[in-house]
Each structure stands twice: as C-alpha cells, then as structure tokens.
Amino acid sequence: MFKVIQHISDVEPAVAGKKEIRFLSQPNGITLGCYLFMDSKTFDSPEALECRGIAFDREGRVVSRPLHKFFNAGEKEWLAPDRLVLRDDIVAIYDKLDGSMVATAWVEGELKWRSKKSFNSEVVNLATQLLDQPEHSGINAFAWEVASAGLTAIFELTHPDARIVVAQEQPELRLLHVRDNVTGQYVMLDRGHVVHDLIAGHGIPLVHRFDGLSLSAAIDSLADMQGREGYVIQFANGDMVKIKCPWYLRIHRSLSFLRERDIAWLALNEELDDVKGALVEAGIDLAAVNEVEARLKRMLSGFVDEIEAIWERGRDLDRKSFAIANKDHPLFGLAMQRYLGKEVTLLEWYGRTRLKDDFSLRALVDETLIDALDG
Incomplete structure (x- = not known):
C-alpha cells in the first residue's frame, strides 16, 4: 500500500x-x-x-x-x-x-x-x-x-x-x-x-476506537449523530476512509454550496472532498464541480509560479534590496514571505482578494437537485 x-x-x-x-x-x-x-x-x-x-x-x-x-x-x-x-x-x-x-x-x-x-x-x-x-x-x-x-x-x-x-x-x-x-x-x-x-x-490518551462495531451499524448511526463529526474506517493495508454525519455536513453548510463561487471556496479551504460523496449519492454529476476545482488549481498554479520567479530573481539580494525591487508587484507580500522562509499564505490572500472576481454565482445544478439534497 x-x-x-x-x-x-x-x-x-x-x-x-x-x-x-x-x-x-x-x-x-x-x-x-x-x-x-x-x-x-x-x-x-x-x-x-x-x-x-x-x-x-x-x-x-x-x-x-x-x-x-x-x-x-x-x-x-x-x-x-x-x-x-x-x-x-x-x-x-x-x-x-x-x-x-x-x-x-x-x-x-x-x-x-x-x-x-x-x-x-x-x-x-x-x-x-x-x-x-x-x-x-x-x-x-x-x-x-x-x-x-x-x-x-x-x-x-x-x-x-x-x-x-x-x-x-x-x-x-x-x-x-x-x-x-x-x-x-x-x-x-x-x-x-x-x-x-x-x-x-x-498513559497516552487515544482517539476512541469502536471495537465490536460493524461498518453497517456505524453507517446506520450517522443519521441520528449530533455533536460529532463521524468515523474513520481503517483497512488491514493501512488505508482509511472518512464517513461524516449529516449533522456535521449541515453545520458546514456544504450541501447547499452549489454555486460556482461556493465550490471554489470549498476547494480553497480543503472542504470540497467533504461533499463530493453526498453529491454523487444525490445523483449530481461531478463534472461541473471538477471543472471549477481544476480552474482554481490552474489559477493558483500561476500565482505559485510567479512567486517562485520573483524569489529566484531576488533570492541573493539583501532584504531591503529585495523589497525595493518588488514593492509594486501585486504579489509582493507573498513573495516576501517566500524570501523570508515563512509559510506563503497564498490561499488566504486569494480568498480575500481574488476569488469573488474569478468565480461567479452561477448555479452548477438545477434547483430541484438542491431541494433533493436539502430534503
């Protein structure tokens, strides 16, 4: 594995x-x-x-x-x-x-x-x-x-x-x-x-393990589960799968996020995988969802490339010279993070400054399917 x-x-x-x-x-x-x-x-x-x-x-x-x-x-x-x-x-x-x-x-x-x-x-x-x-x-x-x-x-x-x-x-x-x-x-x-x-x-505290609980029983219990997220199932080869309860997903409001911008926001915040399974169960084709996700990836990839290019051009400069050379670039703050060896907060920057302009409020599915999900 x-x-x-x-x-x-x-x-x-x-x-x-x-x-x-x-x-x-x-x-x-x-x-x-x-x-x-x-x-x-x-x-x-x-x-x-x-x-x-x-x-x-x-x-x-x-x-x-x-x-x-x-x-x-x-x-x-x-x-x-x-x-x-x-x-x-x-x-x-x-x-x-x-x-x-x-x-x-x-x-x-x-x-x-x-x-x-x-x-x-x-x-x-x-x-x-x-x-x-x-x-x-x-x-x-x-x-x-x-x-x-x-x-x-x-x-x-x-x-x-x-x-x-x-x-x-x-x-x-x-x-x-x-x-x-x-x-x-x-x-x-x-x-x-x-x-x-x-x-x-x-005396190390452990995440609770449900010994004796069958997967069928675990799945059946999700409908009435509240105040918890769900279960993690592990297989003999070490691989795992997450199963989350409807209560948790509703709190996330993820099942109603079916507009282009909402899908992009979920993908940006690493929450889109939480809803794909539910969308499939509701009979929704993931092609439109995957297209938004892929488009976001292409845009972010472009920004990553530009940040790396700025860093490569100025990596041997002292801090003041690097700042003067790049202060007018729209990605200056992120490039400076890269120069200083800090975590590059690209996702936070993109969500705050660009996402609403790059992705519309176009609905990806019919309202009837949204009703089916909510029901």
Whole structure:
C-alpha cells in the first residue's frame, strides 16, 4: 500500500509535474512536501498521497511522515458505502475528531512539533502551550522516544481556541496513529509492536476506537449523530476512509454550496472532498464541480509560479534590496514571505482578494437537485 521512502528523491521526481505540490524549505532546515491546493487528479500516485506534510532534513532524509491523504466515503467509486460494507479487511473504526493534526519530527537530534505545513503555526503554538503543563509530561516523553526511533506520532488537537465546527470544552491531545517514517506503516495496527508498551507506560490518551462495531451499524448511526463529526474506517493495508454525519455536513453548510463561487471556496479551504460523496449519492454529476476545482488549481498554479520567479530573481539580494525591487508587484507580500522562509499564505490572500472576481454565482445544478439534497 505505502511506498518505502528514505530520501526526498524517492518522492519529489514522481510529483514534479504537479504545480499544486511544493517542497518548501523551513527556517529550521527542514523541507516540507505538501500540496498547496488540489483537484480530483492531485492524489493519483503513492508518492502524491504522502505529500500531506512529509518532512525531510538538510540531507534529504525523511524525519516526519504524518497521515497520508485519504478520502471520504463516496468520493471515489471504490469508496461507495454499498461497496465498503462488503469488504472483509476492516480492522478498526475510530471516532472522527473535529480537530487539527499535530505530529512529531526528529530534527538534528531534537523533538519538534509540527502541523501539516508549518513548525510555528497557531495550532503548533496551542499544542506546545498545552504540552508545557506538568500533567502532559508523559506525552512529551512518549513523543521523544517515538520520534528518536524513526517513527512519527500523530495527535489530534481539539481546543476551544481552535474550534472548527464542534464546540470544545477544554483542550485535549489524543493519539491518532504512529507511522514508520520509512515504510509508512501504521505500526499501532501491529498488536505486538513495542509502541503499545510505550503508550501504556506513558498513559497516552487515544482517539476512541469502536471495537465490536460493524461498518453497517456505524453507517446506520450517522443519521441520528449530533455533536460529532463521524468515523474513520481503517483497512488491514493501512488505508482509511472518512464517513461524516449529516449533522456535521449541515453545520458546514456544504450541501447547499452549489454555486460556482461556493465550490471554489470549498476547494480553497480543503472542504470540497467533504461533499463530493453526498453529491454523487444525490445523483449530481461531478463534472461541473471538477471543472471549477481544476480552474482554481490552474489559477493558483500561476500565482505559485510567479512567486517562485520573483524569489529566484531576488533570492541573493539583501532584504531591503529585495523589497525595493518588488514593492509594486501585486504579489509582493507573498513573495516576501517566500524570501523570508515563512509559510506563503497564498490561499488566504486569494480568498480575500481574488476569488469573488474569478468565480461567479452561477448555479452548477438545477434547483430541484438542491431541494433533493436539502430534503
């Protein structure tokens, strides 16, 4: 299922033609391979599936391998619910927490915490503040042992100050998975792996696993589920699929986002995959949705190319000279982020300044289909 990855050269050449996937150097010497945006064709190879934050050190060696990209039930043909219930290789059903991922990285002999695209994001700062508290010393000790052994511990942070949809009463970090950096295997699936002794020894809180719950029963329970997101189903080969409840999707208002601009907004905010399965179930052809997604990708790719070109032309200038040379360019702020080695906030900039002009309020489907979805 997963590609063996030891070095950045095992990944980068295979995705070189995808402008939406970038390998960006961080101030700490780490290179993160991650998609900046996506469409229906982005994740079409084992290498692309790993470009969700995989990290490499100065020598190009893999030092952190968070969750691979996986999809929603119904988003792909082979993930239709009626096909999923026939599979006999389901090994776990987990609670789908409505939080943010934080994971470990082993950087020059030290434990570092990171999110999908950054080592200094707001989510990372909230997690490290939580981990500074004495009662979480066990998580720190566990994370150090795991990261130093060539594994990545992947946690979900739920926090009142980082709410997505579901309200959180108090901050919590719960362990989702542990991956082998090289093989990509989810080692917690191996009941004999030493990681289970470490989890027990350090008292690590885990994401709830529904032992004894069948997939059919899980799917049936979604209709009445409230205050939760849904489930994550994992298969014996490590792959996973997300199943979200109607309550959560309604709160997202995603099922009514069927205008061109709304689809573009969902794609920009990485929420479009949450609704594709529901649209298919309602009998809606995804061709128009995919066209909007692909058009957005082309536009963002053009901006990424221009930012890279500005940086290449001025990378050897001092900061003042770089600013003077580019101060009148409409992408100056983003280019300066690239020059300083910071996260380039292209998506936020595009959503704030360009999206409403580039995408219309044209409806992509008939009103009768919208009514069917709402019903």
